[in-house]
Amino acid sequence: MSSVPERSEIDTEYKWDLESVYATDEEWEEAYEAVAERVDDLSAYEGRVTEDGETLLEVLELRDSIMREVSNVAAYARMRRDEDTRDQEYQALTARAQSLHSDAASAASFIEPEIQERTREELDEMVAATEGLERYEHYLDDVLRMKEHTRSAEVEELLAELGEVTHGTGEVYNMLTNADMEFPTVEDPDGDAVEISLSNFTTLQKRQDREFRQEVYEQFYDEWETVRNAVGTAYKNSVKADVKEARARGYDTAREAALDGPNIPADVYDNLVDTARENLDTLHRHADLKREALGVDELRMWDLYMPMTESESPEVTYEEAKDYVVEAVAALGEDYQSRVAEGLESRWVDVYENRGKQAGAYSSGTYDTQPFILMNYQDDIASMYTLAHELGHSLHSQYTSETQPYVYSDYEIFVAEVASTVNEALLTHHLLDTVEDPEFRRHVLNEYLERFRSTLYRQTMFADFEHRVHQLEENDEAITPDRLDQVYGDLKAEFYEPAVVDDRIAREWMRIPHFYRAYYVFQYSTGISAAVALAQGILEEGEPAAERYIEFLQRGSREYPLELLRHAGVDMRSPEPVQRALDEYDEHLDEMADLI
Template sequence: MSSVPEREEIDADDRWDLTSIYEDDDAWQAAYEAVDERIDDLREYEGRVTESAETLLELLELREDILREVSKVASYANLRSAEDTRNQEYQALKAKAESLSSAAQSATSFLEPELQELEKTDVEVFIDAEPALAEYGHYFDDVLRMKPHTRSAEVEEVLADLGEVAGGASDIYGMLSNADMTFPTVERPDGEDVEITQGNFTKLQKHPDRAFRREVYEEFYDEWADVRNAVGTSLKTSVKKDVKYARARNYETARAAALDGPNVPVEVYDTLVDAVRDNLGSLHRHAELKREALDVDDLRMWDLYMSLTGDEGPDIPYEQATEFIVDALEPLGEDYQNRVEAGLDSRWVDVYENRGKRSGAFSAGTYDTQPFILLNYQDDIASMFTLAHELGHSLHSELAKEAQPWHYADYTIFVAEVASTVNETLLTHHLLDTVEDDELRMHVLDEYLERFRSTLYRQTMFADFELRIHEIAEADGALTPDRFDEAYRDLKAEFYEPAELDDQIAREWMRIPHFYYNYYVYQYATGISAAVAIVERILEEGEDAAAAYREALSLGGSAYPIEVLGTAGVDMASPEPIESALSVYDEYLDRMAALLAAQ
């Protein structure tokens, strides 16, 4: 039987090394207690933020010192928790870290309201008096920009205190989907039993045996049906939280609040949705190519992940994937390549799925730690692309940390999803240009088309769904599982018009954790659009364009995201990058159609 191993069964070299943060749990506890005792020191500055330039600098430096340690404490706890969501000891550590983070935010909640008592000219006077404040120039600009949406110090403290419980719906959903839910075991066509998991569901949906795919699909979504009310309630609560927080900060909508944080115009969101909707014909063409390649009368939901080649594709062992990725990143420069290779050799990556491990993938870490990448590697092309994606995030963090002070090292998701997708796009070009194995090349082309489908189209569909359910809440409508089903099914029918829908696909919203992230998903679609434009520029212009891209990554959060991407030569305030990416999708569909016709 093919079963998911326990964590201790996985080789240590294939697990990340968290001792680089704290030697052990005792060291974590000591760090937790030490920084916990210091948090109240921040409150001593309440009411004094603007008394002098010297006082302001003291507070900003103390805040950095404390929050850097808090972030390390939280990172260790979160990573331990992700290793095995069933481990109650580490869930307790995570809960303690969340409380600590909330306390730290609460202790500095007075800072920005007091700063907003200043005018721009007052800030300039402070900088003249204390030149070290000059490096906070963008931070001050951002704080003053948010003045209409910042409440009194008392209200801000309450909102900060609520941070710990505000994420409760997401936490409950995560525990339910990762720790408590178990999926059936099914028999493969070769007679081997395999347990369905969140991590392997998509891969099983690529199995060439259609009856097996259908069985996996139905068993998987039947399991979700059993927790329908719990998941519906958690998503409803999360949406209502977004709406109430937006209203508390004087925004008309939750979307306006979410996009104003990174200073992304709402028009960028609308431009994306409109451009993708205007080009649904390309997605329908992709679906029709699948139907023809599979030689079926009707394309069903359990066919959507199937390769246009008609089979699962070649195995890509982890070691081979890392070699391909490092080679593919050559256009970004030798230093970038070397950093990636060193990270792979330094146990940045937690490679394989284990029982209880958080599903999906992510890159995490802090200003004072190395990056940490969670994977659930499945020895396939999709997993290789996921690794390339997460390494993009990790290198982005490394370059930003190296170039920026702590308060500018972090960056918005709007920019982050560009760095990850640039790596995916370079990997595609490299494999199509250098690999002689025709089968692998065809699967790579198919995988990239799937990345376009799932990133540009599917994430835009998700963004549209997210907007719709928030609008229902903002109109004081009822958010029920039936209402979620209805909204999701309507969108699925529109986006996948050539395919035949069934009742189970209306539940797909239940398995998408990103709906708890408050207008997050659209940035995947804008990210791939910007990434395609950046890679085309790098491949055409060479090192000058690569240097401009690296400079954009190194800016971190020292400028607004539209400005950061402008440094790399991309204007995301216009529809041009999205339209360009859609054209590339069409071009790759042409290439795949020609290959299929030649078979």
Template sequence: MSSVPERGEIDEQYKWDIDDIFTDSDEWEAAYTEAESLIEELESYESDTTNDPETLLDVLKLAEEMMRTVANVSAYARMRSDEDTREQRYQALSTRAQSLASSAGSAAGFIEPDLQSLTREELDDMIEAEPDLEQYEHYFDDVLRMKPHTRSAEVETLLADLSEVTGAAGEVYTMLTNADMEFPAVDDPNGEPVRITLSNFTTLQKNSDRAFRQTVYEAFYDEWETIRNAVGTAYKNSVTADVKSARAHHYETARAAALDSANIPPAVYDSLIETVNENLDILHRHAELKRNALGVDELQMWDVYTPLTEGESPEVPYEQATEYVTEAVAPLGEEYQSRLAAGLDSRWVDVYENVGKRSGAYSSGTYDTQPFILMNYQDDISSLFTLAHELGHSLHTQLTSEAQPYIYGNYETFVAEVASTVNETLLTHHLLETVEDERFRRHVLDEYLERFRSTLVRQTMFAEFEHHTHEIVEDGGALTPDRLDELYGDLKRTYYEPAVVDERITREWMRIPHFYRAFYVYQYATGISAAVALVNQLLNHDTDTDKYLQFLQSGSRAYPLDLLRETGVDMARPAPVKSAFSTYEEYIEEFEQLI
């Protein structure tokens, strides 16, 4: 049987170096204790924040020290738990860290209501009296902007205390699907049993044997049916928590609340969905191309991931992948390229799947640590692109942390997905220009077409789904598994019109973990649109590398739409999304000519 190794069987060079945060549990415990002391100290300032400029500065600095310590404690615990979700010891650390973060949020809950008791003129006077407050200018503007949606210090503290509970649905979902759920083994085309996992499902769906793909597809979604009520209940509670939290902060909708944190108008979300729906004929053209390439009468759901190319993906060992990505980012300058190479040599990446490891991929780390990347690398082109994607996040994190003070040392997801997708787009250009093997080139082109399908279109479909699910709850309706199946199935039929939408695919909503972070996924679609526009500008010399690097170094010093406008991309208009569809169509035409 094809088996996933235990973590201890994987060489250390392919594991991230979390000892960079804490060398052992004693250090972690010491940091945990320090954070508790900082929380207690900050609580002593309640109601005194705005007494005078010096006190305000002291409170802000103390809150930053507390949050930095809590971030390190939380990151370590979460990543250790993600290494093997079955490990009770690290589950316990993660639970304690979540509780600590909730306490820290509660302790800091009085700061913004206190600031909102001041006028802009009073804050300006404080800055004039204490120049070190000047770095908080944009932060102060943002706090005052949110005044209509900020409750009293007492209420904000209570809501922060409840965050552990209101976020429980996502935690339950993660443990259920990663630690408890086990998919069956099926025989591969050679008669060898292979275990289906969350990480390898998509890879198995790319197998050239159609009967095998169907077997995997049916076994996978039949297993989801066995936990249908549990997942349905988790998602219903997650949506309900979003709605109640939004109402507690005087928002009309959960979507408005989620988007307002980054000052993104709901019109941007609506424009994305509208523009994508207007261009679904390009997705349908892609689906028809796939049906013709496969030589089938009907495109089934187990055909959707199948490559347009012959056979499975060419093998791309991890070491080769690191070379490709490093070479691909050369247009971003020598400094960016050398930083990326150094990160790969510094064990940023936890490379391979192991038993119990969290599925998927992400980039993590804190203001005070090196970046960390979780992968489940599968030695294929898809994993190569995922590596490029996550490295984009990691370099963004590193450049921001070095260039900005802590208050702006993070960045909104809206711009994060631009940085990651720029790397994917550059990788595509590099591989198509430098790799001579025609089979490899066709696979690269097919992979990038799939990125358009899954990132630009599929994520927008997800965004439309969550918008509707939250509207149902906001209107007093019930989110039952049957209703969710119906809603998801209707969207699937609209988006994938040329394909057969069967009963099993209507359960696909159950396997999307991002739904537990509501109104997040649309940013993948806006991200790829902005990234394609930026790469076109860079390669055509319509913008320079320094301007893009300044964007990566900006953190949250300004709002996302404004930061992107400084690069020449305006995501408040439909033009970048339309342009992305034009590029998508150009690649489809190129592939049509190849076959």
């Protein structure tokens, strides 16, 4: 029987080294208590934040010091919980850490409204007269930029305190889908029992036996139907919270509020959706090519993940994947490559799936810790690409933490997804240049095409979906599971026109955790677009382009995202990078068509 192991059955070398953060839970408890006691120290500055430059510097440094410790406490608790989401002890630690973060944010909530009472000229004078305050210049500019949407100190404190509650639907969804839901066990063509999980569903959808894929697909989505009302209610309330918080801050829409934080104009979002729609014929071509490769009359939803190859993905062990990724990033220079190699041998990665483990993959860690990567490695090419992706995030964080003060260490997702996807592009070029086995090469090309499809087109479709759902709430229209099915199903039918769209796939919105972070997913699509341009430059120009890219990683959030990318060589205000990425996708389809 193919089953998911318990965590105790996983060897230590394949588990991340959380003991490097806190050696024991008792040490975590001491850190928690210590920083909790410091939170009240901020109150001594209320009402006098900008009485002079020295006071402003003191309060900003105190706030940063406290939030650094809070982030360590919160990261450890969250990662321990994600090792096994059924563990109520770590659920409790995570809840306490989230409350502490909320308390700290609330205690510091008076700082920015008081800064906004000053003019830019007055703040510039303080910066000029106070040694050390110059590091906060960009931060102060950002605070003044948000003045129109910052409420009074009292309201900001209330919003900060309510944040734990208003964003709680994502936690409910996470517990329901990772800890409580149990998916069926099905019999594979060899007669072995296979337990479906969130982590292996996509892998099972790549099995050669079509009847098996159909059974997995139907069983998986039928299980989602059993929690339809719970998930529908969670998402509805998440959208309501987004809209109400935006209105509380004086924004007309939730999208305006979400994009204003990273200072992204709405036309960047619209350019992405419009350009993808104008090029749907390329996605439709991919679907038709897949139907031809599979030799079927109709492309069904359980065929979408199938590779356009004559066999299942060749096995790529974790050890092999590490070697491939380290070799692939050589184009970024010796320093970058050595960091990747060292991280992979220093227990950055929690490698394999275990019962109760958080599904998917992510990069974590804090300003003061080593990077950490959660994986659910499945010994295939897709997992190798996911490893490269998450290492991109980890190296971005490491470079930023080493070169920027804490205030600029939390870079925006808009640029984060560039760093991860550059690694994917370099991995593809490396494998196609060095691997001679024709079937392996075909799988690599297929994987890259699938990542274009799923990252650029699919995430853009997701972005269109969540924007439409937020508009329902903003127009006082009811958000029900049936309405969500309708909106999602219509988009799926449009984007995958050559395929047969059935009723079950209309429920796919239920399994997308990123919807609980408003207007997040579009950044995957803009990220791959920028990454394609940067990777092409690195491979064509060599060292100068690689150095500009490393500098981009080192800048963190010291500038606004569009400025950072422009300095690296990409203008995301223009549709050109999106079109350029789609053109590369089309060119790779030509290559695959020739092979087929």
